[in-house]
Amino acid sequence: MVSREETLIKLQSKAPAEVDTPERVAARKAMIDEKDNLALERLIGQNDMFPMHYLERGLLAGKSVCRIVIKDEGGRTLGFGTGFLVTPKLLLTNNHVFPNTETASKSSAQFNYELDIHFNARVVQEYRFQPDKLFITSKELDFTLIAVQDTSASGVNIQEFGYLPLIKQKGKVLLGEYVSIIQHPRGDYKAVVLRENKITDMLDDFIHYSADTEPGSSGSTVFNDEWKVVALHHSGVPDPNHEGQFIANxxxxxxxILHYIEQQKPSLSxxxxxxxxxxGEDIESTPTSQPQKENTDNEDIVAEDFALERFESLAGYNPQFLGDNHTVPHPTLRTDIKSDAAELNGGGGNILNYTHFSIVMSKSRRLxxxxxxxxxxxxxxxxxxxDNWRYDPRIDRDYQIGNELYKRNPLDRGxxxxxxxxxxxxxAATANEDTFHFTNCSxxxxLLNQGKSMWLGLEDYILNHTKNNSLKATIFTGxxxxxxxxxxxxxxxxxxxWKVAVMVKDDGELSATAYLVSQKQLISNLEAAAFGAFLTFQVKVSMIEALTGLNFGELHNHDPLEQSESTTLGQLLERVEDIRI
Structure with a gap:
């Protein structure tokens, strides 16, 4: 690649931009989701159409972007910047926003500093920075990575705003491609410059683009069309011939940035x-990349069954897992459906035990x-x-659905x-293998199983909540x-x-919450393109019992909705902030 100085000279002389190499183009195409059949046409400028969920994904990405309020020792506001969460505990912004720990320790991050659809200000959640825990900065690359406190002054956990995973590989954007920027211009409410920004040059460490940014936008996120972060906005490129004007951003x-951070690891505690x-994740494992439905030519391939001996030592789900004071037993099946539970070959009941989880199968539904x-x-x-899916040899194959259901249609093995x-x-490795039994998929x-559905957002929220707070949880699903x-x-x-999540609260009491999602509109015609919503509700545990014929014992006594006057449908979940644990 050309140097930064050479690029500035080229921009000033209006020389043509560098041409992308075939290797770079191939790398960019490899990052496109194969289900977006218009992506390639957009990439080569033949089509500007987007699916509606493009806007929804942009809204989700914007949740992790915040306004930074820079303050002095007396608490007076000196200026503003923009930043965004890149892990549940770390935030990225510019070095010229936070050049040192002293500045950062006096400042704060404000999430939700934006207007809703009625032009009303949302409730802002403010978090202090913790540079004593982590502070990595580079003046040359103009970035600062800094730790943020877990909980706001009003008690909201920062994980509710998600984070934007950073991808190690280059090739996330090409010359001539358009990018979007989410920012807090002049410290004002959150705004987005949507695809009005054309990539004009690529340097080793920087990219240039035409974009509308203002002071306060320092530290903004630069996204490609898949809403993957490609750059950290930091400055305009001044026009040497016209004072106060800029050639590009x-x-x-x-x-x-990730390469620099990797080099600092030996010096970190x-x-x-x-x-x-x-x-910094590889493209294959990043949460924003969607798992691919395997090639139909391989859909008949099924991994060999594990030997029966492998399962003998597996204890499965532990009802005492949440502590000696909180026994959470298996649910019992209603009398009229109990006989439909698949028995293990050779006797031994109807519970299939795996590593850290258990399953009870229906013979008639094979699920x-x-x-x-x-x-x-x-x-x-x-x-x-x-992705090595297997049958479980402990029950008859007649009670398990294999790959034959999932060929050449939009159904996933969820x-x-x-x-x-x-x-x-x-x-952990054994548990990973165990999850790929046909008994564990439905x-x-x-569109429900992949992408950015609220159902997946709920699952992410629960898992991240346990991880960030070092908690234990019991999750029932079916x-x-x-x-x-x-x-x-x-x-x-x-x-x-449905899903029922059970945890122990800070006061030592159990919390049991239930959730329900519908894919009815999506599966109305499995041979045609799917449209429609897949709404997720938080409902009462007793409602799940009525719908399924399962009895969860005393769990309904620990459900916050059971004590409220909620409607039969429960509460619609549109954002993770709506979830009540």
């Missing part, structure tokens, strides 16, 4: 290295009545997907026990079986899925 490449462990998993937030580990939830402790439309469910390829497809 400039952002620091995320790949360069063990606690600081733990803080940056989640920072789980329910799953239940223990999550230990202190011991969670990251292990890659293997994990009921989410893959990441039981992956903790010394047997047909879910790809489908709702109805007689009039749509019959497709000989299988009745559930329209709804």
């Amino acid at each position: 400039e952002g620091v490449r995320i790949s360069s 063990e606690k600081q290295q733990e803080l940056i462990k989640e920072l 789980a009545f329910y799953t239940v998993v223990n999550i230990d937030g202190k011991q969670l580990k990251n292990i890659g997907r293997d 994990h009921l026990v989410r893959r990441r939830d039981p992956i903790w402790g010394t047997d 047909p879910q439309h790809e 489908p709702v079986f109805r007689e009039n469910d749509i019959l497709y390829r000989g299988v009745k497809i559930p329209e709804e899925f």
